[in-house]
Amino acid sequence: MSLLTVRDLRVVIDGLHILHGVDLDVAATGVTALLGRNGAGKTTTVKAVMGLVPRTGTVTFDGTDIGRLPTHRVVRRGIGYAPEDRGVFAHLSVAENLRLAERDPHPAYDLVHELFPELERRRGQPAGTLSGGQQQMVAIARTLLNGNRLIIADEPTKGLAPKIVTEVADVLARAAETVPVLLVEQNLALVRRVAGHCAVLADGRTAHQGDARALLADEDAARRLLGVGAHRPAAPAAPEGGPR
Amino acid sequence: MNTVVLLTCTGLGLGALYFLIASGLSLIFGLMDVLNFAHGALLSIGAYAAWWAATDGGLGFWPAVPFGVLVGTAASVLLELALIRPLYARPRDQILATVGVGLALPALITGVWGSDARPFPQPAALSGTVDLLGAAVPVNRFVLIAAALAVLLLLRLFLARTRYGLIVRAGVEDRAMVTALGIDVRRAFTLVFAIGGAAASLGGALAGLYFGSVNPSQGTGLLVFAFVVVVMGGMGSVTGAAVASVGVGLVQQFANYYTAAGLGDLSVVVLLAVLLLVKPRGLTGRLA
Amino acid sequence: MTTHLKRWWPLALLLALAAAPYSALPLPGLLDGPLGSPGSLQLIALCLLYGGLATGYDLLLGRTGLLSFGHALYFATGLYATDLAMLEFGLGFVPAALLGTACSVLLALVLGAVSLRVTGIGFSMVTLAFAQAGAILVQRNPGGYTGGEEGRSAPAEHLPDALIGIQNTANLYWIALAYLVLVLAVVHWTVSSPTGRVWAGIRENERRVEVLGLRPYGFKLVAFTVSGALAGAGGVVYLLLTGGATPQAAGSDATLALLVMVVLGGSGTRWGPLLGGVLYTWAAHRLGDLANSGSVAELPSVLRVPLSQPLFLLGTLFVAVVHLLPGGLAALPARLRPGRAARAAAPVTAVPEGAA
Structure with missing residues (x-):
């Protein structure tokens, strides 16, 4: 039983076809990983689900069609979104960044402060002056403040130091105990650790869906679909083709 | 000295x-990327x-000003919706x-x-002059300055203290987010x-005081100079607009004299071109 | 038969327009006097001139995707430079006209080179600033050259006899017609040239042009300069038609009028800007007369007041076209055809409200 079902998702931006028909099922529990090489359309797919880019196709969330809803109403259905570039408001303070995300009458600040004690200490600091890892914490914290039914995190560990990657992974694993997570990730070690189900995109289409660990254990399939052995590529990730 | 004070x-x-x-022009552009050519109107x-x-209408000057602001605000909201x-x-x-609307x-x-x-119509209380350092300065100058300061203060409070102010500041940075x-x-x-319309129509009512008369093309004539202020101050920045307004107003008066x-x-107009060319990012400013 | 009609109607129309001065056809409502009368010819000539100006402006707006708010500057430069060359340097009309147009080209080249360093709305505002500077300069009458508010009349003694006097209106009319044909030819030729295809690419997506290894800047500057040259030549024709240079030609309203004409008619189409220019100019002149006519004067003021202001009607029509008819009037036939209309009306995709 999947919580989010995407069928034949297509995106055209400025005359460029970016997605040619993506199918995606996000499991109702645990972490679903969205994988693929750079430029395969992972970020565009999650943006299209969020309604941040013009899209066609069907997107069903918990039985209702959200494929035509504007972004803010998609979010209000209970989807928390931590975008690829973290989407932190650099000139606002940490507290203001969090306050902006409040939707529930009683936002879960206890949880956020327990997971990220640093954010509480730095609440008055402009978010733009935070380190990359701290900014990512702000982005994830914003999704945890409300009682979301799905969290979408787009490359939350990109560009982070290994120690911080572990920290973020811990938080995602902990969050996934109570709320399903759709995780776009290049770090396959992390995927192996947290993900159950996975989908692989190639050239704007779904190339594979199935069990994440099974895929990563199959060296041939992993190399064919992801272009790598089952470890993170050495070169730093280039930005994807889609617009910000 | 007298002349300097008066100028x-x-x-x-x-x-x-x-x-x-x-100020309104800047907020509207900063948040929505809409250069509002109807703002002068x-x-x-x-x-x-x-x-x-x-x-x-026979209301007299004092009730007439809020009436003008009310009508201007309503027109602005209607325009947006x-x-x-x-x-x-x-x-x-x-x-x-x-x-087209402009x-x-x-x-x-x-x-x-x-x-x-x-x-x-100039109310008696505002039609005289005040003696300041030997210069006879028309009272209406001070009315305008006080009104602008009040608007600046209110806008800053709105931006800093209210949830919608927070949304506006965040939206200037990244609307999609x-x-x-x-x-x-x-x-x-x-x-x-609504805010921009209110401030502009207040400006309109007080411009009547400043110039002594109203005419249909007054707003459009001032609009270009307001563009200069917006670009100089940084799009979306209210404080920047305030500083730039003072600069532009003073430069214009002194240079003209x-x-x-x-x-x-x-x-001032050439300054606009130069600024945009030297600092093209002046168009994507920040709120302060 | 119909394909022949489709192919040859522009030529037929051109011949009909060229023959108009010999016609005494009355067009009540459309024109005050018969077609060939000096008054009518003068109005049609202005319509044709603005049709040409709008077509030249669309080289920027519709063909290259550049929203310039300063086009009137190059029009006014051609107008004033030609007039002043005759008045101050004592040049004959033809050398003065060449000089005036050359001034426009040069100014467009220099200011275009500077303005195009910024993109998007920044470009629009830089062009606006330059044009506004020009307008202020003309208004303030530096050294008594521009004549300030009054403007300056063209010196009759420097103009050829065939271009002076009401009896020679037909000659001026033909010049305006020739100008329009010139603009249409230049625009058609440049747009279908390799450069024109790059312009179309820039309009669609500038970044993709860069990816192809081309520098959009140079191509945009060519468009800006050609468009400025056409505007300058239009200024010369305007000088002949109105017999003088006035500061209204330099004001920002003049640029906005061109913008309205182009969008009204249909930006980026062959005939749209021409249609818009003709319609706008005709309406701006005739609606004023209409308002003073008996039938309107008797209307209640709620109707009479808006009807008496051509700019109000045109501004409102413009807003309506922007909202309801994105392709302008030129897109109307395609819209009215069933099937196509339905496709054009239905948005293909859900559009995000925050992005864009």
Whole structure:
């Protein structure tokens, strides 16, 4: 039983076809990983689900069609979104960044402060002056403040130091105990650790869906679909083709 | 010395007028990327509504000003809801729509009240001069400056202390991300149009005081200078607009007086081009 | 038969227009006097001139996607430079006209080179600033050259006899017609040239042009300069038609009028800007007369006041076209055809409200 079902998702931006028909099922529990090489359309797919880019196709969330809803109403259905570039408001303070995300009458600040004690200490600091890892914490914290039914995190560990990657992974694993997570990730070690189900995109289409660990254990399939052995590529990730 | 004091006060008064136009313009552009060519027309609406209320309406000056602000605000909200909102997916067409409104509204005012300047009633309390350091400065200069300061203070409070102020500040940085937090940013759009319309129409009513009369093309004439202020101050920055208003008003007054007439206006406009060329990012400023 | 009609109607129309001065056809409502009368010819000539100006402006707006708010500057430069060359340097009309147009080209080249360093709305505002500076300069009458508010009349003694006097209106009319044909030819030729295809690419997506290894800047500057040259030549024709240079030609309203014409008619189409220019100019002149006519004067003021202001009607029509008819009047036939209309009306995709 999947919580989010995407069928034949297509995106055209400025005359460029970016997605040619993506199918995606996000499991109702645990972490679903969205994988693929750079430029395969992972970020565009999650943006299209969020309604941040013009899209066609069907997107069903918990039985209702959200494929035509504007972004803010998609979010209000209970989807928390931590975008690829973290989407932190650099000139606002940490507290203001969090306050902006409040939707529930009683936002879960206890949880956020327990997971990220640093954010509480730095609440008055402009978010733009935070380190990359701290900014990512702000982005994830914003999704945890409300009682979301799905969290979408787009490359939350990109560009982070290994120690911080572990920290973020811990938080995602902990969050996934109570709320399903759709995780776009290049770090396959992390995927192996947290993900159950996975989908692989190639050239704007779904190339594979199935069990994440099974895929990563199959060296041939992993190399064919992801272009790598089952470890993170050495070169730093280039930005994807889609617009910000 | 007398002349310097008088020029300073007049320049500050003019700067205050620019600020009343530019603050809203700046917020609207910063948040929505809409360069509102109808903003001058909103000023004219405020000016004529106040003028009408003070003369034909028989309200007297003091109630006429809030009346003008009310009408201007309503017109601005109507403009956003009816003409700008349906065009959100077509940013260039939004600007074109405001161009059309900017042409049509002054023409309508001309149709109703004629193209000649109408004398604006000056209440006795504001018609005299104040002796400041030996110069006789018209009281209305101080009224404008006080009004602009009050608007600046209110805007800063709004931006710093209210949830919608927070949404506006965040939206200036990244509008899409605001919606991705579940916020209907369109409400903030309507709100900044309301704020901009209110400030501009207040400017219109007070411009009647400053110039002594109202005419249909007054607002459009001031608009270009307001653009200069907005770009100088950084799009979306209210404090920047305030500082730039003062600068532009003073430069204009002093240059017009001490060099050939018109050179002040010219230098300010050329300054706009130079600024944009030297600092193209001036268009994507930040709120402060 | 119909394909022949489709192919040859522009030529037929051109011949009909060229023959108009010999016609005494009365067009009540459309024109005050018969077709060939000086008054009518003068109005049609202005319509044709603005049709040409709008077509030249669309080289920027519709063909290259550049929203310039300063086009009137190059029009006014051609107008004033030609007039002043005759008045101050005592040049004959033809050398003065060449000089005036050359001034426009040069100014467009220099200011275009500067303005195009910024993109998007920044470009629009820089062009606006330059044009506004020009307008202020003309208004303030530096050194008594521009004549300030009054403007300056063209010196009759420097103009050829065939271009002076009401009896020679037909000659001026033919010049305006020739100007329009020139603009249409230049625009058609440049747009279908390799450069024109790059312009189309820039309009669609500038970044993709860069990816192809081309520098959009140079191509945009060519468009800006050609468009400025056409505007300058239009200024010369305007000088002949109105017999003088007035500051209204330099004001920002003049640029906005061109913008309205182009969008009204249909930006980026072959005939749209021409249609818009003709319609706008005709309406701006005739609606004023209409308002003074008996039938309107008797209307209640709620109707009479808006009807008496051409700019109000045109501004409102413009807003309506922007909203309801994105392709302008030129897109109307295609819209009215069933099937196509339905497709054009239905948005293909859900559009995000925050992005864009």
